[in-house]
Structure formats: C-alpha cells, structure tokens
Amino acid sequence: MARNISEIKSEITREFMRNESAAERYGFESGAAFSDWFGALSVENILLYVWAVCAWTVEQLVSRHKAEVTAELEALVAHRPKWYRDKVLAFMADKELEGDSDTYDTEGMSESEVTAARVVKHAVATESRDASLLTIKVAGESGGARGSLSQEYERQLKAYISEIKDAGVRVALVNMAADTFNCTVDVYYNAMLQAGNVQTACESAIREYIENLPFNGEYTNMALVDRLQGVEGVQIVELRGSSAQAANESTTTQINARLTPAAGYFTPGKITVNMKAYDEQG
Structure with missing residues (x-):
C-alpha cells in the first residue's frame, strides 16, 4: 500500500533527527523530536516537506506503472478458472459490453439496478485436464432459493462467455434444475x-x-x-x-x-x- 505524504515526511524527519552530524551541527540530542527544534515555517521543515512530496510522487508513479503492467500481463496470459467464475457472476442480462472489452458501462445505474441485472447468483468453474474442457456451473436465485436461469438468460450468458473467453478454450455451461x-x-x-x-x-x-x-x-x-x-x-x-x-x-x-x-x-x-x-x- 502506497504511503501518504505525512507518513513519508515523518520517516524523513525521524532519520534526520537520528543523524549524528545533524545533531552536532544543530545542537540537539540524537533521536529528539523534530517539532521541538523546528517550527512549521522553518526552512528545514519546508525542505523536508518538499522532499516528502517528491518521494510520494515517485511512489505513485511506480504504483500506477505496476498496475498497468499487471493489467497488460493479465490480458496476455490465459485466465484461470476463478477468473471465469468471477466474470460469469459479473454478467448482466440485457446489457451490452463496452466496445472491445469484457466489462459493462454501469454509469447512471443504481446499486440495486446493477444487482438485479446480475442474474447469475452462484457460479463455479472447474477444469478437466483430460478433456481440455472448462465446465461452468451456474444458478440464479428466487425468494432465497437457488434455481436455473431462464432459457433467454442462458442464451445471453453463452454469448457473453463466447465473447470474453480466451481463444481456444472449450467451455461447457451447466444451467439446470437442482x-x-x-x-x-x-x-x-x-x-x-x-x-x-x-x-x-x-x-x-x-x-x-x-x-x-x-x-x-x-x-x-x-x-x-x-x-x-x-x-x-x-x-x-x-x-x-x-x-x-x-x-x-x-x-x-x-x-x-x-x-x-x-x-x-x-x-x-x-x-x-x-x-x-x-x-x-x-
């Protein structure tokens, strides 16, 4: 988790106050509190704050770069069964995917509308190594009881899976009564x-x-x-x-x-x- 500016500045000031050369030059004991010797408007305090901001900026850039690289790698590497399970649970009935993506545009939708559109309430994906087949079992829910999806929702779900799955992956969708x-x-x-x-x-x-x-x-x-x-x-x-x-x-x-x-x-x-x-x- 990236540090905030205050956390970075606190670490810098602690190291500064532990420095024996700085202690000898300023006349304080090593390990003394920074605020006891330097006020908010002191040159030292302002300089250390600027350094903290610079360090925070670098950490933010590194964190963002890491997230972008991770996203790129996930797009290139074949997905695991859990990814398919999560994606099936994110399926939204009667909705189109955003252009050339595997996500929906939910802007303007309330939380209850999003929940209602996600008709798959239970899902699991398992891989059969012998058959090179990914089996996805799904179920909806009505009145707190599990049940199969309607034929129309099943048709839409199959089209959705076909759109988001990795090339070459064979998928068997199981949507049936208990x-x-x-x-x-x-x-x-x-x-x-x-x-x-x-x-x-x-x-x-x-x-x-x-x-x-x-x-x-x-x-x-x-x-x-x-x-x-x-x-x-x-x-x-x-x-x-x-x-x-x-x-x-x-x-x-x-x-x-x-x-x-x-x-x-x-x-x-x-x-x-x-x-x-x-x-x-x-």
Whole structure:
C-alpha cells in the first residue's frame, strides 16, 4: 500500500533527527523530536516537506506503472478458472459490453439496478485436464432459493462467455434444475419425547443441510449423520441409504459416502425418517 505524504515526511524527519552530524551541527540530542527544534515555517521543515512530496510522487508513479503492467500481463496470459467464475457472476442480462472489452458501462445505474441485472447468483468453474474442457456451473436465485436461469438468460450468458473467453478454450455451461436428494434414515430417539416432534426436527435438519450446502459443495453421508446426531432427543442414527437424481438423468444414483451434485446444488426429494424408541436396556 502506497504511503501518504505525512507518513513519508515523518520517516524523513525521524532519520534526520537520528543523524549524528545533524545533531552536532544543530545542537540537539540524537533521536529528539523534530517539532521541538523546528517550527512549521522553518526552512528545514519546508525542505523536508518538499522532499516528502517528491518521494510520494515517485511512489505513485511506480504504483500506477505496476498496475498497468499487471493489467497488460493479465490480458496476455490465459485466465484461470476463478477468473471465469468471477466474470460469469459479473454478467448482466440485457446489457451490452463496452466496445472491445469484457466489462459493462454501469454509469447512471443504481446499486440495486446493477444487482438485479446480475442474474447469475452462484457460479463455479472447474477444469478437466483430460478433456481440455472448462465446465461452468451456474444458478440464479428466487425468494432465497437457488434455481436455473431462464432459457433467454442462458442464451445471453453463452454469448457473453463466447465473447470474453480466451481463444481456444472449450467451455461447457451447466444451467439446470437442482439434483433431487432422497434418503432413508432410522432414528432411535429418547422415548420420553414425542416421536412426531423429533421426527419433524430430523426432517428439518436434513432439508437444511441439503439446501445450504455451498454451491457445487460435496455432500457426505457422514456429515448428514452428524447433523442428525445434533438434534435434541436423537440417540442413534442409522442411514439406510441415500441417492440423487440429476434433472437431465432418468436414473437415480446411489450415494456411496459422498457426491457432488451435477447441477451444483440439491433439492430435497423423498425424505424418510423411521422413528424407533431407544431402549437403554437393549
């Protein structure tokens, strides 16, 4: 971070007051405070201020030059997946890019208008080295719930990606409804509580876990069991099975330990919680 003029002048005055030759010539002790010996209108104070301004100017020029060189290098070097993710999140529906650039002119737009135009609320970009393919998963949001983009927005987004991507990069855009998650769980609960209340709490915990996974986050059977173990009244959890079905697939996939949703996110499907009173006597 570039220093301001006051910071630079303070460093110069400290070094000046530490200088043994200056201390001997002016008669002050080395390390004394500059302001105790030199007033605001003294020649020494004015000269050191001018030097500070010169140093500040040089630092500003160097900082600006560094930023310009960095921007030039980024324009020449192939971009990483994160750059594509950030660019997709910056996509604005029904807007044109500025001439020969990958940015929008948002002058005159309010913050709420910019937010509304950025219809992609969730995105992730992953690279497959074997297939030389960059896969970008996206989702919009309505009422706080994730969902696929409309066909029109998807068409615009594809055109936008085609415009901004590096030459030669193959991109696969994934914009689809959520994968449906199903599971069957046996829950042994404290017999002193009402089974229906514990069951409702368990179902809510499952839905909350599934719906709040990070976008393109990995589901695990272990994490689901851990979440259920935290529900009041639950003694033992036995996961009988879990499965998922992608929106573009006709078959259901059994989950063996873990799974990343094809769409990037899940929606709860058939959640079966079988309640069994826990008998401490076995």
